[in-house]
Amino acid sequence: MMKWAVVLCAVLALSECTYRVSLIKGKSARDDLEEKGQWDEYRLKYPFNPMGRFTQTYAVGYESMTNDADLSYYGVISIGTPPQSFQVIFDTGSSNLWVPSVYCSSAACSNHDRFNPQKSSTFQATNQPLSIQYGTGSMTGFLGYDTVKVGGLQVPHQVFGLSQTEAPFMAHMRADGILGLAYPRLAASNAQPVFDNMVQQGLVQDFFSVYLSGNSQTGSEVIFGGYNPNHYTGSLVWVPLSSETYWQITVDSVTINGQVVACSGGCQAIVDTGTSLITGSNNDIANINRWVGATVTNGDAVVNCNSIASMPAVTFNIHGYSFTLPASAYVRQSAYYGCRTGFANGGSSLWILGDVFIRQYYTIFNRRTNSVGLAKAV
Template sequence: MEKRSTGTNLLTNQNADSSYFGTVAIGTPPVAFNVILDTGSSDLWVADQACTTGCSKVQLFNDQSSSTFHNLSEPFNIQYGSGAATGTLGQDVVQMAGFSVPNQIFGVVTQATSGLLSPPVSGLLGLGWQSIATSKAEPLWQTLASSGAWTDPLMAFQLTRFVNGSNVNDVEPGGSFTMGFVNSSLYTGTIDYQAIPTTPSYWILPMTSLTVQGSSISIPSGSSSYSAIDTGTTLVGGPSSVIQNIFAQIPGSQPGTGSWQGYWTYPCNTAVNVAISFGGPSWPISPADFQLTKISSSQCVGAFFELSTSGSAPNWIVGDTFLKNVYSVFRYSPASVGFAALSNTALAMNGVNAAAPSPTIGSVSASATAGTGGGSNSASHRWGIPWVPLVGGISVAIGAVWM
């Protein structure tokens, strides 16, 4: 480690808030790759030049052209709700936002299910904890946080909203991801931190209250209220009984049918106000975020869907529908998640007509050595971010649970 430091990665908003990607550079000389930033999983992987399926029109990793690449010759296989990515594990220099880890283990993917990668995205950067890494490798962020490379042991997101815009491009400005500091220009008031109630795996918080149109919805307490705070999921998923109760507060709601099974429709002219608390303040969700898409002249699909989980997976998955409405902080020590109200500066970025950012790697100001890891492992219960193509041309990234 050279010195404590901070860094920022500008984000890109893809497909009207379906996902948010940033940039990492891999190898010597470094090559930039667009990767989904996913707090709901813990592995880094990119598509390799030897990729045979699911990798067209994206930047590919060439392990032959990096002088520092080391092939670990171990299989890598990660399951997502709409398919899988498979390949082998490698080790190389990985840079992000001015930080460098010289021996990061990552998946070199040679096959991906069609539709898993949506150009120009080449892979995924997991920002969850090592305990849920399929590769068993220490995640990039955790290496940096634990080694003291960051000025403060935390990372933070501000995400933009384009879901309610007209003439939205495939890629738009997505906000920012910071390492080692919080950007005080992007939030107002204080950051409310809530401790993770379990041994760190997912970024879990207990959901303590939920209101719809001013009415309180009954939610189970204890571990039944555990929610994965997940930047790699587009929407909010929860237990069927609670989701049904939410829509019971909205006159004219109907359960979705066909490809919308598990979703609910409601009259588009209803502004739905949902607010969630995780033990601190109650955070409102914009009615624009609750309205996922229009499927007829009068009916819209809501952004809360019925999710069935089992085993160690939390009952709730709280994705970008919620996270667009707050400044979110993921803290290594003490392990906690913090939320704050967005500043006017941050809110002014929503729906703005501007070019998507160009890759931001940053010149290396600090480096850290990754901990031990490696070894293939089938994930027992985990989230992922699949691309689920839905009717109306909507793509939604949804966390999935695998036995």
């Protein structure tokens, strides 16, 4: 184990990894791989774990995600013994794990995979009810414990929700359930989130990273206890959290062509993989859509598809840095509905920087420093 960990650190000797082992003489593993033309293959295969040089007890959990038309991202986990598989949305805007159960008769359960506790030898029931309200509906059910496998990591005694009712909109979800990655204080029924359980059991270091592909392409991923430098360029900007419930930060302003068009004087925003759009207060969003030339019809900000190339970029100024979205990033083109912006009314002063933003900026969610790291995604 020690030998492999040392070699792995040498293989991943990027700029962040300066660890040197006196037992390795002569040419480094990276030098050897580069000479053989295999370096790029290895650095893509093994996500970077910056703590690997200090300990051999931590793993890296790699979870690939499916991009569903740039509207949601989900991956496959398993629950129980033997394992029962489910597709779940990895959601940094909530904290509970739940999946449909055989006790659910809602339409949303009938067209999704359902967990059967009687088929798992490691399931432990509770009498504790669960109710979660999302922006477009709710689910109710009860809590249980079982072994959860995610990203190649086995997490024993993980609490999760078994749904008994689900909102109608969930019948249209590709995913079966949701795996929340926000802070424990946001969890319904005080259920311990999966990531917290991973860290508490010493499986991974206390940070994870997210890359979201665009244009329905493959390659989206969440990495527990590691991150992938191949998915971003330039330096990471570390933004401290303003609240440790959601992954909440302070946005200084939103500008177009140097003019403040929203969030004047600063506003609060959450970085949320579970929301497809960028939302904010109604007045601010309306002003942004006016500036980019959108016409709001039935709540949708419609633009001419032929005008995308000439539309202005929208810049979010955060922690003294500028994070810019070109029109090609914030306009979604649909064969059925034409072109619409990704700016939507949130009905709240709390902004949501959803997938429209995260697709452009690789994000590391750091629980040790209570911060998010942002860098231009590639």
